[in-house]
Amino acid sequence: MNKKTENADDSISVRALRASGNLDYAKELAAIENSEKAADIRGGKRSTSLVQRLIYGPQPDCSEMIPVCTSEQSHRHRQEIVAAAKACLSQGQAFTADGKLSNELRSAVNEYRVYGYTIPEEFGGAGSGYRELAELEEDIAANGLGGLAVEISGQLTIGAGGLMAYGSDEQKSLFLPLLAEGQLMAFALTEVKVGVNAKKVSTYVELDEANDCWRLFSVGDSNKLYITSATHGGLLAVVARLGKDSRELGLFIVRLPESDRQKGEDADFGFSCKPSGTEAFQTNINSRLSFDNFPIPSSQRLEADGLEVLFYSLAMGRCMLSAMSAGFQRLYASEAINYARQRDGVGGKVIKHELPQLSIGIILGGALQSRSLCHLSLSQNEQHINLSGLRDITKSAAAGSLSESLACAERVIGGRSLNEESPVSATRATAHAFNIVEGESDLIILGMVREITGSFVGRYMAGLLKVLDDINLDKQGQPVTEDKRILSLGLTSFAKFPVRSGKAFLKLFVSKDLWLLLGWIIKHAIMDILSLPKRLLPAAWRPRYANLPASLKPYAKYAEARLRDQKWTYLGLNVFYQLTLTQAQIPLLIFGKRIESLTAMLAVVYAGASSTEDIQAVAALQAELLKQKVKNHRVLRKLPAIEKLRHRLQHVSGFVGENRCTLTNSLEPQAIPHAWSEL
Numbered sequence: 035m036n037k038k039t040e041n042a043d044d045s046i047s048v049r050a051l052r053a054s055g056n057l058d059y060a061k062e063l064a065a066i067e068n069s070e071k072a073a074d075i076r077g078g079k080r081s082t083s084l085v086q087r088l089i090y091g092p093q094p095d096c097s098e099m100i101p102v103c104t105s106e107q108s109h110r111h112r113q114e115i116v117a118a119a120k121a122c123l124s125q126g127q128a129f130t131a132d133g134k135l136s137n138e139l140r141s142a143v144n145e146y147r148v149y150g151y152t153i154p155e156e157f158g159g160a161g162s163g164y165r166e167l168a169e170l171e172e173d174i175a176a177n178g179l180g181g182l183a184v185e186i187s188g189q190l191t192i193g194a195g196g197l198m199a200y201g202s203d204e205q206k207s208l209f210l211p212l213l214a215e216g217q218l219m220a221f222a223l224t225e226v227k228v229g230v231n232a233k234k235v236s237t238y239v240e241l242d243e244a245n246d247c248w249r250l251f252s253v254g255d256s257n258k259l260y261i262t263s264a265t266h267g268g269l270l271a272v273v274a275r276l277g278k279d280s281r282e283l284g285l286f287i288v289r290l291p292e293s294d295r296q297k298g299e300d301a302d303f304g305f306s307c308k309p310s311g312t313e314a315f316q317t318n319i320n321s322r323l324s325f326d327n328f329p330i331p332s333s334q335r336l337e338a339d340g341l342e343v344l345f346y347s348l349a350m351g352r353c354m355l356s357a358m359s360a361g362f363q364r365l366y367a368s369e370a371i372n373y374a375r376q377r378d379g380v381g382g383k384v385i386k387h388e389l390p391q392l393s394i395g396i397i398l399g400g401a402l403q404s405r406s407l408c409h410l411s412l413s414q415n416e417q418h419i420n421l422s423g424l425r426d427i428t429k430s431a432a433a434g435s436l437s438e439s440l441a442c443a444e445r446v447i448g449g450r451s452l453n454e455e456s457p458v459s460a461t462r463a464t465a466h467a468f469n470i471v472e473g474e475s476d477l478i479i480l481g482m483v484r485e486i487t488g489s490f491v492g493r494y495m496a497g498l499l500k501v502l503d504d505i506n507l508d509k510q511g512q513p514v515t516e517d518k519r520i521l522s523l524g525l526t527s528f529a530k531f532p533v534r535s536g537k538a539f540l541k542l543f544v545s546k547d548l549w550l551l552l553g554w555i556i557k558h559a560i561m562d563i564l565s566l567p568k569r570l571l572p573a574a575w576r577p578r579y580a581n582l583p584a585s586l587k588p589y590a591k592y593a594e595a596r597l598r599d600q601k602w603t604y605l606g607l608n609v610f611y612q613l614t615l616t617q618a619q620i621p622l623l624i625f626g627k628r629i630e631s632l633t634a635m636l637a638v639v640y641a642g643a644s645s646t647e648d649i650q651a652v653a654a655l656q657a658e659l660l661k662q663k664v665k666n667h668r669v670l671r672k673l674p675a676i677e678k679l680r681h682r683l684q685h686v687s688g689f690v691g692e693n694r695c696t697l698t699n700s701l702e703p704q705a706i707p708h709a710w711s712e713l
């Protein structure tokens with residue numbers, strides 16, 4: 035490690051990775067975090083995020099969590115759009131012969147300017163808000179047209195959303211009316227050899243000054259892959275390096291040719307657009323794109339970092355994914371209820387028995403949870419509150435509950451849920467894809483933990499890290515070899531390296547950062563002790579919960595109290611793992627999932643409170659299910675068990691890594707689709 039590679043703005047996670055010798059990982063994480071921060075600033079999000087305040091205080095006002103209703107007029111408008119789509123479906127016109135969304139369907143809904151739903155009216159759009167769009171997305175997905183919801187969501191979040199925030203006036207007036215008209219726009223980040231490691235994009239552009247354009251190169255394993263809605267003649271926002279060896283990522287709007295082109299035959303560039311072969315989003319277009327010396331007019335570069343635009347747009351993309359998840363789960367619930375009501379099981383109709391009832395309850399609860407988190411995020415967004423943490427929880431919880439509900443629907447409906455024409459079958463692969471797209475769910479939960487704890491760690495834990503950082507450097511300021519690295523101070527380090535550990539301990543003791551941390555601990559311990567009488571008071575007596583129905587009050591109190599406790603859990607994790615925490619993914623994920631369940635509990639409680647009696651019942655059931663999950667996701671108390679699991683896992687991974695696992699090493703794996711070179 036070279037100290038000069040450090041940046042004062044780097045998060046503690048980045049510095050910890052660097053100090054523990056993971057230089058590449060540290061570099062990638064730093065780049066991603068910087069793009070995320072820049073995207074938040076562009077979105078005008080400066081106030082502290084809700085999740086961070088729920089854990090570290092000050093406690094948010096309850097009114098912040100109560101969803102705001104959309105107008106009756108927008109409700110009627112939505113019903114008309116869904117009716118138009120359903121009419122197309124019932125007339126057999128919604129899909130083409132190869133099962134893709136038809137132009138008839140697109141035209142029918144675009145009578146209501148759906149493809150420009152959130153685009154301002156001055157650019158030909160409907161000028162609606164994202165909350166109205168979320169309700170529309172949910173209803174479209176619930177009515178068996180999930181593919182249409184996916185297409186519109188992409189069009190208006192990573193398509194129009196990025197353009198509206200980062201496009202020049204000229205770019206906006208050129209492209210937004212085309213989008214509102216219904217022309218498809220895709221967003222291309224992923225490549226054959228680049229997936230979650232987004233910063234490693236290898237597609238690049240070169241300036242062609244003679245022709246006042248850029249030339250795009252995305253050949254071989256740099257091809258853009260799995261690009262939803264990318265089609266011949268359509269529009270595409272493509273992320274590319276600004277030069278083959280540059281680290282800077284740019285974003286370009288491209289009009290794709292009407293047909294494939296062979297370089298040298300009829301053009302000085304090559305282009306191809308082929309189906310990617312994915313089973314998910316099967317009614318959508320999904321493509322693999324190749325560009326060779328492809329011209330892009332200079333005016334079509336967005337003056338922004340490609341990743342930053344992606345993160346900016348992803349916030350709304352994740353909310354829409356959650357809205358669609360709510361819709362899919364309503365669809366599953368309706369199918370499961372219909373089947374269970376009619377089908378005779380052992381000893382009477384299936385619906386009469388507790389286990390199918392539980393499955394149906396889980397699906398309904400998942401639908402309400404996805405809807406509630408989506409609208410909570412959107413109303414925070416409208417108030418310009420930072421969505422750090424909440425957008426990730428919203429997405430991860432939506433994808434997780436959808437997978438769970440899919441399994442529940444299959445359990446209730448049995449064999450028929452696997453029939454070709456079953457709506458459950460039609461959405462199965464898409465439901466699974468929701469865990470992968472718009473950020474892999476577990477990885478974004480780890481990112482959420484980093485984000486919401488970032489300012490605490492930066493302020494109060496930096497001293498400890500700095501001391502460890504320093505003892506891992508030799509006299510010349512170079513990193514010590516791996517076998518001499520001390521990643522956490524404790525009995526083991528004292529036994530192995532007594533002199534260096536002793537020095538580190540002394541340094542720590544005289545460091546003002548340690549006293550700052552102790553000050554924080556004392557302050558928060560006193561605050562928690564003072565609030566103890568309030569915590570012991572039953573929820574029904576607390577004025578804070580006066581407006582909640584009796585069945586929901588205890589859950590609001592439980593979720594808020596447990597969220598506040600998480601600051602101690604995270605402190606405990608830091609003390610236990612020290613420099614190794616960033617790589618301790620299992621405990622971090624359990625911790626993140628606990629925060630996810632508690633935040634989801636608050637969202638359903640407040641959404642339920644302002645709803646009808648049936649929704650309140652679903653909210654109370656979901657809150658109870660979440661409470662039981664929270665109890666299973668204890669972190670500090672389970673540390674010995676977690677460490678045993680990690681130890682056992684390392685042992686197995688050793689065999690796997692050396693290809694010595696007899697369960698698999700005699701088997702020949704299939705060739706990986708869209709293979710890449712290892713070079």
Ligand SMILES: Cc1cc2nc3c(=O)[nH]c(=O)nc-3n(C[C@H](O)[C@H](O)[C@H](O)COP(=O)(O)OP(=O)(O)OC[C@H]3O[C@@H](n4cnc5c(N)ncnc54)[C@H](O)[C@@H]3O)c2cc1C
Nearest residue numbers: 221222223224228229230231260261262314315467471474
């Ligand atoms: C139906 C569909 C539509 C899509 N639409 C688009 C689109 O429109 N535009 C676009 O740009 N992309 C799109 N994608 C691509 C999608 O965003 C990627 O599939 C996703 O980013 C994951 O990349 P990958 O599949 O290459 O997985 P990989 O990058 O190969 O990762 C595989 C797995 O490795 C694990 N992993 C990797 N690194 C770590 C780590 N440090 N710690 C722990 N685990 C790790 C994760 O579990 C991850 O899921 C789409 C994909 C699908 C399936």
